[in-house]
Amino acid sequence: MNPRISTTLNKEDVELIFKEVNRIWFQAGIRFELECIDNLQALEIPEKRWYIKDRNWVKAAIPTEHFSATAIDVCFVKDMGPNGFFYGEPVVVCEKPEYHPVAGGSDNPVARVAAHELGHVLFLQHRQEHTNLMASGKNGILLNAQEIKDARRRALEILGKKPES
Secondary structure (H helix, E strand, O other), X not given: OOOOOOOOOOHHHHHHHHHXXXXXXXXXXXXXXXXXXXXXXXXXXXXXXXXXXXXXXXXXXXXXXHOOOOOOOEEEEOOOOOOEEEOOOOEEEEOOOOOXXXXXXXXXXXXXXXXXXHHHHOOOOOOOOOOEOOOOOEOOOEOOHHHHHHHHHHHHHHOOOOOOO
16 A cells, blocks of 8 residues: 555544535535545555656556445545646545645635535636635635536536526
């Protein structure tokens, strides 16, 4: 088992992270429910080489056969280059993210990264206004009116409901 991939977070940590994720997403009227919390054993993969991107190396170690068919899977890893990523299942979040604090931002950087990556699930793109949730490498949590509208529409689509016109 590679120590860089193995998270130190426990069930209570994840529940607290999602409490903050939902506080952030409250501004859009969106709530993420925890279906279950499992510890997955990472697949045995070769040691990371300098020319392999962390996200590709981490993704190769995640046992996808355990993913839910009806939920958004979120995996926490101890250490990786990006703070998080989402390129299709799963959402991956580093438990030790690097970021620059901004006024009014989240005090829980792991939750903020999780909320940011869930923004990508909802088709939101990076936006470099420092206080915005979709800014890279910051702890901002705000969404503008268009992002809220777009995120709500995508959330309804994921739930199989018809979005409002």
